[in-house]
Structure formats: structure tokens, C-alpha cells
Amino acid sequence: MARKLPEVDVVLVGFGWTASIIAQELTEAGANVLALERGEWRDTVPDFSVTHIQDELRYAVRKEIFEQTRRETMTFRNKSDQLALPMRELGSFLPASGVGGAGVHWNGQNWRFLPTDFMLRSHNEQHYGKKAIPDDMTIQDWGVTYEQLEPYYDKFEYLCGISGKAGNLGGKIQAGGNPFEGPRRREYPLPPLKRCAATVLFDKAAREVGFHPFPAPAANTSKPYRNTLGVQMGQCTYCGYCEWFGCANYSKASPQTTILPVLLKKDNFSFRTHSSVIRILTDSDGKRATGVVYVDQNDREYIQPAQMVVLCAFAHHNVHLLLVSKIGVPYDPQAGTGVVGRNYAYQVSSSVNVTCKERLNPFMGAGALGQVVDDFNGDNFDHTGKGFLGGGYIALWNTGGRPILQEYLPKGTPKWGAGWKKALHEDYLYSTHMQCHGGVMSYRDNYLDLDPTYKDNYGNPLLRLTFDFHGNEKAMSKFLTDRATEIANAIPNRGINAKPREGDYSIVPYQTTHNTGGAAMGTDPRTSFVNPYLQSWDVPNLWVMGSTVFPQNAGYNPTGTVGALAFWAADAMKRYIRNPQPLVQT
């Protein structure tokens, strides 16, 4: 029998980036906020201490700080006529578990999406005609514009202490920055990170072939920083242990290093760890969320009543929770109706390895230490005759020189034995690689629903992912890989190994953790689950955060947009608290 707890104003499902932002904003406005986190409490010291965090085997290979599939997983298939099977080991993407969420183990590659990304359908229809968009491509406009989000992007960047160089200040293109970005109100809070040898080579080569490289915006601090809440951050040491690790030096932006020192001191905020939310409760007519049900580590069930429920978990979990709670109309791919589970999207990545003539220093790394070419992202180039829409960036990231997973040896190098040792000895210090990071459109047959066969620990059906790459993405990925190869050829080299993404999507090799959609935002309740303020159309005191609301995926890492949307939604929530009505009337 579930125990009923005293009501709070706002309950947050999950305690990562979006929950921390919402909690900070709403507690400032006076609300009593509670976050429920399924994982454990974690902090820089002792959990990510410099005395032990640089352990690639423990964290990157054995995946210690990620979601554990024996506790929570999903099933997967490429096509609707296949039998989906449970994912028993993480591979293609790595959701987190624990306070801070994936904000603890991300690289810190922090982007704004392009102004045209937010108007994807209308922009492309206008430029290339309605026929350019295939019938099964279910892309749509976001219902929010870049101009509306700009102040919130700025807010997130100054919270995190982003290191970078502006490319467009109020419409004026700036030398040294990304000339394709949307206009920003001011410079980044910190200058770009230092460059390493490989990024210098990339920069020179990219310019030679006529592209426009710039230093990537990084949530790794190039200098010590006091953020907008007064929280202190150290200076990145370029240790190369960002991605899949927690930062030991207070220099990668995470909830722990930017918000929690202030948030946790507040009397009107609390959080509970080892608390897995398994259901959202609604009143009898389903028009109002009344709280959530969660289970603690001893399998005790609790009812947590709340005036507002905000879903702040990973994209998949938010959708799963909506489906098992029977909130919103589930998506039906045959009829093309319903919204929950609709427009799931991912990203398409490929790489080009280069064995340089110049000796490099792979050990000087940071999660977002890189030079980037954005000439082929979104609609930054003319797509006429290209046979695809969308795009992505090409980057040379030097995230680190870790011994197990970060060797980019020449084509044909054996996986083990004397040949491998010889190649490692001769080529490791000369090897680098470029990444092509492409967006994925949404399609009628890529979606999330409940699995008819497999159940989770709590007796709920597992979430089922049906996803494959389409021709548009394959063509786009090939185009990007070819451009990256052009850059590689301009680097003095002893060999190039282009690795395009080919064939069906596989859930096994790691690609990116940027899963999006399933509860899209938009202006039409028939094609979106939340309105442009991230408020549910059906249940106005229920809100959904994170990349769950992206109507399709862009060619950038999502965290910057996720952060901006959270601040944007928080402002809307403050208006809602004063006047609890749907913010957009239907």
C-alpha cells in the first residue's frame, strides 16, 4: 500500500540539468520544490576526485556512472514489422543515473541551434518548395523562435561559463567566431580554450579548402569563473577526462558546479535519491496531475502529491512515464495520429581518421576542445540538387588521449598482437580524427511506444524504440564525410581512414547520447504534446523538459538548447503559478 506524503508545490521527476534550473528558478519565486532522483547523490569530492576519476576501465569501459540496464532499459527494432528485443547493455547512447544526470558526464559541447532550425518545415518549404519534403518526413516548426530563446541561451551560457568566440554579435559577423550562428547579445563569458596541435592543423587545412573554422563553444572553463549565482569554478586543466567522467576540477559545467551549491542551501528545496517515479497521477477526468508515485530502494511505494509535475528525466523516460500513466494520445504510426512517442529522432555521426606527418599531443584534452566547421549545418548552404535536407558540423575534437578507447590508428591496423603494438608505437602520437555530427529528421516510422512483451522491474511494459536511418540522413552523412575528407587531405598526412555511417542504425556501437522527441513541442495539439512553453496541452499543470520536446533533431549537441528551453519554460511556469491556466488556449 503506497504511503501518501505531504503535498509540495512542484515535484520534479529526475534531478539533472533541467530539474536544477527549474528548481533554482521556482524556489526563487517562492515555490516549495521537491526533486525525485532514481540514482544516488554525487559530488565533485569524493565521487569525481582527482585521486581516482581518471580510470578509463572503471568509468568509460565498465560504465560505472551511467544507467544500469539491469534496472532500467528499453527494447529496440529498426522497423515496425520486426520483433523488438531488450537492450541488455548500453551502447549507442549513454543515459545517466544519479544527481546531475548526464550533465555530470557530458563533454561540455555547448551549442545554440540555428534560427532556421526552429522553423524547419516552414523555412524549407519556402526555400525548396513543399515537394522537397518527403511525405513520411514529419518535421515541424518548434513554436518558439531563436529570437525568443536568445535571452535564455545567454542565461544558460553565463550560468555555465562557456568558453568561446562570438561569430555574430547583434547581426555583425565577428572574425574568429562562427559566421553562421544566430545573432547573440554579447560575447561568451570566457575566451576560447587553448588549442592543441591537432586543432591547429585542422584549422589551417579547413581554411585552405575554403571553409570557416572556429573554436568550439565549451562548457569547460578556459579561466576561473564566478557564475551568475556566485558559484565558483576552476580553470580547465586539459586532463582529457570529461566525456563519461565527472570533472575533478570544478571546471566542467554541471548542476553540481553551477547551481547546486546555491540551490541546496534553500529551505524551500529538497530532493530524494533512490526514488524511481513509476507513474504520474491524474484526477478522475485526466485534466489535472495530482502528483506522482515513486518507489524507493527498498521497494516501498509512495504517493507524492503536488500542485505541478515537471518531467525532467532523460528523453526516453519522460515518454515512458507518459505512456504508462496513460496521459496524452499515444502515437499510432499506421494512422499517423496521436502525439506521445511521435517524432523520435537521433543523430547521424561519422568520422575521418588522419595519421599526420606532424607529431601531436593527444594527452592535452578537454571535452569541448575542438575546432569546428559549420558551413554544412542546417541550411547554412544551398541544398538545391543535393538530394537531402539538413546537415551537421565537422569538428576535430581532442577530448583526450585515453589509452583504451581513444586510439585512431591507420586503416587495417590489427585489433591486437604484435601488429597492433607496432602501429600504436609508431602512429599513436600522430593520429587524430574528425567527427561529422549530423542532425536527423523525424519520420512517420521512427517512434516510441510500449513493448507488448517485455516488462520492467515494476511490472510496467518496457519502452520500445523503432528507429532507422532514412535515405535523407544517409545522403547527408555521406556529403559531410566527403567534406571532412577534403579537410583531411589538406593536412600533411601518412594516411586517411574515412568511416562513413552505412547501413541500418545499430544500437550497439556508441554514436551519440542525443536522443530527441517523443513529446514534441509545437503550436498544434494534434502534432505536439506540449505547447511552445513546454506545458502539456491536455494536463496544464504537467510540463515536460529536455530534448523530449524537440520536434526533430538538429546538427548540434542539444544541451545548450535544453538549458535555454528550461529557463524559457521556468519563466512561463512563474506566470502559470500566478494564474494557473493553459498558457496557450486551444
Next chain:
Amino acid sequence: MNARLLIAGVLALASAGAAVAAVQVYAPARSRQLWGTVQQGKYLARAGDCKACHTAEGGKPYAGGRPVPTPFGIVYSGNITPDPDTGIGAWSEEDFYRAMHDGIDRQGKRLYPAFPYPWYTHMTRGDVDAVMAYLDTVKPVRQVDRQPKLGWPFSMRSMLAVWDKLYLDAKQFQPDPKQSAEWNRGEYLVDSLGHCGACHTSKNMLGGPTGGKMQGGMAEHVFAPNLGAGERDGLGGWTKQDIVEYLATGSNRYATAAGPMAEVVQASTQYLKQRDLEAMATYLKSLEGPKPETPNTPDNDTMHAGVALYVDDCAGCHMDKGTGLPNVFPPLRASSAVQAAKPDLLIAVILQGARSPATSAKPSGITMPAFNAKLDDAEVAALTTYIRNAWGNRGGGVSKGDVAKLRSTLASAPR
């Protein structure tokens, strides 16, 4: 918020008054204390840092039970909530003043000087009464005091009469007419309420004060640095503003509070008014330092071993030249704590790690992890020798034995 506090305060006052009335013949007029007096008492209780010692880890505020390690054994702080049976709810203002001024409790029992009455003794009667007025408003907690764990002869309370005779200078603060009002206020805050000398003045075999005032002493297990003059190991190089920033925020360009001092800043000094902090700084800047000693010169091999360890384990935060990073990681170069007469503080920070105070000005509570599992005694000795003598520092060498001894003391210390 204030209104709610006011109501809670009034209710607590009323109930405390009622409880006292039930057991006391001469019920004091405390229930009629003015709001302003309670607020003054709250401020003074913070300045005296009462809560830090009188609250056990995970325990209720002011209910006591926190172990206070002394060279003679462990003394536990008392329950000073207004609970009439186990706290001080039944005490009169006279009783409370006698405890603060003479170190004798309501039953006539002498208190151990781990309770800093040798400093509180200088407080004015009005201030002591205000502290009591505030304590009357905290939530009463029923919790019986723990008995101290002291070896003979310190376990005999009668010994304390001798101690008091030798060392207790029981007189109220008298302003020095030759000094400014600011200096006098500073002396009052430092020497009575702040009881800074409890740690920062050295003590003899019996725990009585010895040597120069505030020239460094033992705080629990580690050395509390000299607060007097001294460019190298004192506050000689600090400006008044440096001292104020340190006490208000937990760090300045020279140092970050660690260990017991981090608690002092977090629970006490960050709440003090700017002009009180300035007064403390004025007074501290007038103090003399110890006679400078010539530290020994470490050998080259140890320095070489030390620099290698430093680059591996320390330079990421404290930087190549020991400069640290402003507002984040403390500098080690030109640091008085690093060059202190005794290396214990530096060794303890390396072995145990340290959490900087999380103040409202600098909220992060930046924490250094413990290196006790990573570095052995010889390595810590080489590392501390290097840090104490690099970049113009002159602190002298550290032996493996120094490290081993402190490691074992810290391992057996109550936490």
C-alpha cells in the same frame, strides 16, 4: 519570513518562560525579553560560534554532544537548549553568567576549559544576558549531556579549581583608553566572543595559555597559524581588507579557510557586520608576531622528489608556481599556513582533504580530496617539504616521522 520567525520566537519564549516558572522559585523576567535583545543575542551567539560546538554531527541545534578533542581526552559539548531538565531552561541569568564568567555551572560544578569561558569571561553582562535571551528562543531538545572521557588526573574536576586559579583571568573587558574605539571593539570580539586564542595561542602541558598572544597554537590536532605580525608565517603581509575578506567569505588572495577554521567562517564570521570585521582586523594587525626562527634547509633529493609529486597531484589546481586560482583554489606560495612554524596543518590537509567554507559570498564549498590512500608517509614528507620551500617559501623540511605521527593521530581521532 520575519513575521513567522517572530511568532515562533514569541511562542518559544513563552513556553520557555512557562517551563522555567514551573521549576524555579525566582522565575526570571526572561519571557519579557525584547525582540531587539533576542536579535542582539543571536548575533552575539554567532560571533561566539556557540552552535558549531554545541551541535553534534547530524544532531539537533544547540543540543550538544559534539566531541571536542583535547590533549587530555575528549570532552563533549553540553545541551544549551532551553529544555528544563537536560538543557539550560531552568537556569537563571545569574547561573548563565556564572558559567560564562567563572566556568561554573548551575550545580556548582566546574566546567572544562574546552568550553571557552577563559575568553567569554571578558564579555559584558549585557551581552551575556542577550545570548541567554536568544538561547531561550531555540527549540528545546531533551538530550542528556555525555560524560567526558579523560584520563586521570584530568578526570578529577577538583583539578579545575587549580587550573582556574592559575590561568583564569576572570574580569570583564575594559577598553584601553590609549587605543581607538575600533581597536577596542576588535579586541573584544577577538579575545572574548571570538575566542580566537583558544586555538591560535599556544598552550602549556596543562592547557593553559603560554607564549605570545595569537602567535599560533594547536587546534584539535593541527597547528592554528600565527595571527600576529610576520611576513612569512603571520598576517604581516595581509592588509586589513584581506583579513575582512577572509572572515566574510572564507578566502582571500593568500589563503582559504580549512578544517576547524572553515567551520568558524561558515557558521560564525561570515555573518558578522562589516564594521565588526574591520574592528577585528584592526586589532589583529596590532599584534606582535613570534621571534622569527631560521628554518632548516631541505636537501635537494627531497626537493626533487617533491616537485615530481607536486606536478602530478597538485599543480592542476594550485598551479605550477603555487599561485592557485583566484576565488577557487588557494595559493601555496607566500601562504602563512604553508610556512607555519609547524607543518601539521599542511600535512593534515593533504591526508584528509579540506572543504572550504560555503558562504553566501562564495557558495561552492570547493573541496580538496583526501590523498591519504594515494600518498605514503615519505611521499607526503617530500611533497610538503617542496611546498614549504618552493617559489620563495621558507618553511623548512618535513620528516617522514612527522607525517607518520600525524597520520596515526588523525586516524584515531573522533570525527
